[in-house]
Amino acid sequence: MWxxxxxxxxxxxxxxxxxxxxxxxxxxxxxxxxxxARGDKVSISTGFLFGLIxxxxxxxxxxxxxxxxxxxxxxxxxxxxxxxxxKSFFDQSNFKNSYIYQETKxxxxxxVKFGVINDIPVIADIIVGDSKFVRFQFxxxxxxxxxxxxxxxxxxxxxxxxxxxxxxxFKKISRESSASKIETELKSFSIxxxxxxxxxxxxx
Numbered sequence: 001m002w003x004x005x006x007x008x009x010x011x012x013x014x015x016x017x018x019x020x021x022x023x024x025x026x027x028x029x030x031x032x033x034x035x036x037a038r039g040d041k042v043s044i045s046t047g048f049l050f051g052l053i054x055x056x057x058x059x060x061x062x063x064x065x066x067x068x069x070x071x072x073x074x075x076x077x078x079x080x081x082x083x084x085x086x087k088s089f090f091d092q093s094n095f096k097n098s099y100i101y102q103e104t105k106x107x108x109x110x111x112v113k114f115g116v117i118n119d120i121p122v123i124a125d126i127i128v129g130d131s132k133f134v135r136f137q138f139x140x141x142x143x144x145x146x147x148x149x150x151x152x153x154x155x156x157x158x159x160x161x162x163x164x165x166x167x168x169x170f171k172k173i174s175r176e177s178s179a180s181k182i183e184t185e186l187k188s189f190s191i192x193x194x195x196x197x198x199x200x201x202x203x204x
Contacts, residue, residue: 008109024055070108089179118190120200133172139201160189
């Protein structure tokens with residue numbers, strides 16, 4: 001699995017990392033001249049060498065830690081997606097593996113599931129910190145919603161355990177739910193969205 005994760009992320013650009021590394025290097029070198037230990041002047045070459053070692057350590061450590069943490073979450077999510085009830089739902093509803101953040105410079109690629117419910121594109125994901133639920137993101141569009149109606153919809157969404165978020169709508173379902181229950185809840189909510197004049201978002 002780590003090879004797959006590595007291949008998904010090896011193309012991430014190095015430019016941001018080089019900038020961070022150079023910033024640390026410059027900062028430590030300047031600091032060694034501004035704040036000499038006990039009044040003893042530190043040579044620029046010594047300050048530069050210390051900065052080189054320190055900045056390289058910080059960047060390598062940060063990258064390694066972030067990569068391993070991302071790999072851990074990637075593996076944990078896949079294990080949960082392959083649990084019998086979720087796998088059964090994804091297979092029956094024709095949800096396929098998909099990937100997000102592939103072109104994002106400062107985030108590692110993550111695996112999600114992508115499918116269509118009543119013509120509405122849906123992304124299934126498990127979020128760190130809320131891992132008892134599968135979060136189904138409904139990719140919909142609509143005309144501008146009046147403020148009063150928006151508040152009413154927000155309350156009605158609560159009956160579906162659904163929420164507005166920045167740029168999309170998502171519904172949470174316990175990852176222990178049966179495949180049939182997940183399918184029923186998603187179809188019911190999709191029908192509700194269509195009845196409220198939400199339309200499938202195109203080109204997603």
